[in-house]
């Protein structure tokens with residue numbers, strides 16, 4: 001988070017009560033202590049998950065420590081770290097941020113990330129942290145990229161360059177929500193590209209891609225493919241909320 005914004009938040013939290021983004025109770029923080037404790041006790045990262053795609057492992061997959069899908073059809077990305085499941089406590093706050101432009105929710109969501117994820121990720125080194133981009137048309141209609149609003153406030157190693165301009169997205173009118181993984185993968189092909197200004201800067205780079213929601217993984221897989229085609233050596237996904245039952249498994 002930028003220093004001035006940090007100071008402003010600190011002053012506000014002392015002077016003005018905040019509504020908790022989960023339970024709505026007014027107190028000093030954007031995420032109240034009770035909700036933080038509940039979130040921590042049940043967060044997705046407490047469970048045995050596939051380190052590559054973030055899905056919870058089934059009993060038969062525990063010995064391999066990777067899910068069957070990643071073994072048979074390995075994605076381009078190398079690691080995935082998710083804060084919580086999509087169906088959990090943070091979904092409504094994320095919807096308020098995305099669909100009702102409640103930017104205050106970004107503070108609460110990042111507060112959850114910084115308190116629950118930073119410790120386990122503090123030794124992770126990377127050259128870049130970039131959000132999944134929106135198309136220019138989508139960015140214009142929403143007014144902001146929710147993944148960047150979250151990623152730019154995350155506490156991480158100072159040497160990780162946060163940059164929302166490297167990765168770009170073409171406009172695509174088709175809705176993704178109800179498609180299965182195979183058709184989403186086809187629909188999303190060639191949707192992302194590297195900003196020519198940054199061409200060459202990804203050679204041997206390690207990259208973290210931040211997404212607010214990971215569903216089938218098709219979007220993040222296509223992004224990782226583009227990043228690796230442009231020289232990236234390692235791609236890690238940081239995901240706020242993970243859908244645990246993608247269409248490919250149902």
Ligand SMILES: [Zn+2]
Nearest residue numbers: 020023032035
């Ligand atoms: Zn609360």
Ligand SMILES: [Zn+2]
Nearest residue numbers: 050053067070
């Ligand atoms: Zn997996």
